[in-house]
Amino acid sequence: MAVQLLKRFPIAAHPRKFSPIFFSSYSSPPDEASATQSLVANVVSILTHNRSKSRWNQLHSLYPNGFDPIEFSEITVQLKNNPHLALRFFLWTQNKSLCNHNLLSYSTITHILARGRLKTHAQNVIKTAIRASELKEPGEDYLKSTPLKVFETLVKTYRHCGSAPFVFDLLIKSCLESRKIDPSIEIVRMLLSRGISPKVSTLNSLIYRVCRSRGAEAAYAIYREFFLLDEGSQQNLKRGFRVSPNVHTYNVFMVCYYQEGFVEKVKEIWHEMVEHNCAPSAYSYSVLMSAFCEEGNMEDVEKLWVEMRNKEMKPDVMNYNIIIGGLCKIGDIVRAEEFFREMTLSGVESAATTHEHLIKGYCNIGDVKSALLVYKDMYRKGFRPEDSTLDLMIKLMCDKDKVHEALEILRNAMDKFDLFPKEKGYEALVKGLCNEGRMEEALKLQAEMVGKGFQPNSEIYGAFIDAYVRQGNEEVAEALRKEMLQIQSQSLS
Incomplete structure (x- = not known):
């Protein structure tokens, strides 16, 4: 369908055996056109009949000044059934500076590579075309319009090159990778206005980029427009054209709304997905479960879990992590343990x-x-804990008078993961050492703490003062009191 619909573009007539692309545009004299045809025929013959090692030297000796973009384009069109050879010819002209390539020649080789399914090479040429055009005519307005000029030239040369419809997907993807969102949107609009749609994966990529740069609401408006869900899109529907969103489309929105903190919107997207008869994936369930966990609504999380299992979906590590994390958050560690055991028995790696x-x-x-048991298992498996987890472990162990074990955990984390505690972790250890009267160790740790950028606070001073008082060293305790008061007064002034 897409190939037929492309006939609506104002493009060149269907080629005969040899039909120059834009000769009429340049009003070439008959003799000049004949000379060009002769050159094209000769170059094609050398490329297709000579050995690989000799063809390039012969071409260079015969045409030391190279080829203009029209000549290159016509040569390339004649090689359309041998895209690999066409690609080598293009790269040769680039490396030897034998053609001052423009949008016409770039578009031609792009089409030939696309019809030969050499998608990566075709996309690389598109990127080169955009960059080269920007360098030739710099300026903010031109930078915005360059992809549209590439699009226009691809349209004009499409039929002559016998291209494939996804060439426009490659253009849109190239724009997105270069963060050219507005031109991408305009190109899609021009395609849709002619009843042609990019692939749903391309539209999803565009929606994702809009989500990341402009927010979920802006992306949702684009989604409504591109998937023809608004009243203004009825004209396209009358043409019998429509592309449907898939589960990845909805997942993009659910994640984006979740990250922006709009939990209700996540639920709305879920319901819209179900209404459009789009089956949720395990990832979809993960996002919705995360939204429910954010609200502490573990009852609905477990309902989703049962629904997944009834659909014979095998939960992955993400699904398990979400439900285990949610249960731990509300203090239901017993149920969390049950899911952890189920996870292990199911063969899902933690x-x-x-x-x-x-x-x-x-x-x-x-x-x-x-x-401590779980932490040691984590350490044994080589998993790096978060800073907050290390601090939490250290604080809990110091509160339980297990300062020695807490220090051991810290040193192991430093040696294996180059991981250091935050201020609260250092504070808990210093206070623990002071309570045990291990002043020398406490002073060393406090110096290390300062070296990490954490200045001693009143809690640290208080721990040292109390410890020295218990040891009967009033002189040091008094000196620390004066130092603490001086620091406090300086911070207030």
Whole structure:
């Protein structure tokens, strides 16, 4: 269908055996046109009949001044059934500076590569065409319009080159990779206005870029327009054309709304997906479960879990992590353990996040023994804990008078992961060492803490002062009191 619909573009007539692309535009004299045809025929003959090693030297000796873009384009069209040879010819002219390529020649080779399914090479040529055009005519307005000029030239040369419709997808993707969002949107609009749609994967990529740069609401408006869901799109529907969103489309919106904190919007997108008879994926379930977890609504999370299992969907590590994390967050560590055991028995490998959730869950209920077991398992598997998890472990162990074990955890984390605690972790250790009367170790750790950019606060001073008082060293304790008061007064002034 797309190939037929492309006939609506104002493009060149269907070629005969040899039909120059734009000779009429340049009003070439008959003799000049004949000479060009002779050159094209000769070059094509050399390229197709000579050996690989000799063809390039012969071409260079015969045509030391190279070829103009029209000549190159006509040669390339004659090689359209041998896209690899056409590509080598293009690269040869580039490397030897034998053609001052313009949008015409870039478009021609792009089409030939596209019809030969050499998509990566075709996209690379498109990017080169955009960059080269920008350098020739710099300026903000031109930079915005350059992709549109490439699009226009691709349209004009499409039929002559016998191209493939996805060439326009490659152009849109190239624009997106260069962060040219507005031109991408305009190109899609021009295609849709002619009843031609890019692939749904291309539209999803564009929607994702808009989500990331302009927010979910802006992307949602584009989605409504491009998938012809608004009243203004009825004209396209009458032409019998429509592309449907897929599960990846809805996943993009659910994630974007979730990251922006709009939990209700996540639910709305879910319902819209179901209304359009689009089956959710395991990833879709993960995002909606995360939204429910954000609200502490574990009842609906478990309902989704049951729904997944009834559909014979196999949960992945992300699904398990979300439900385990949600249960740990509300303090239901027993249920979290049940899901962890199910995860293990199902053969799903745990991740660092799984252990993080369990450690935090145990720490929140004060179960230092279980937290330590999970932490050691995490350490054994080589998973790097987060700074906050390390601080939480250290604080819990110091509160339980296990300062020695807390120090051991810290040193192991420093040696294996180059991981250091935050201010609260250092504070807990210093206070723990002071309470045990291990002043020399406490002073060394406090110096290390300062070296990491954490200045001693009143809690640290208080721990040292109390420890020195217990040791009967009033002189040092008094000196620390004066120092603390001086620092406090300086901070207030």
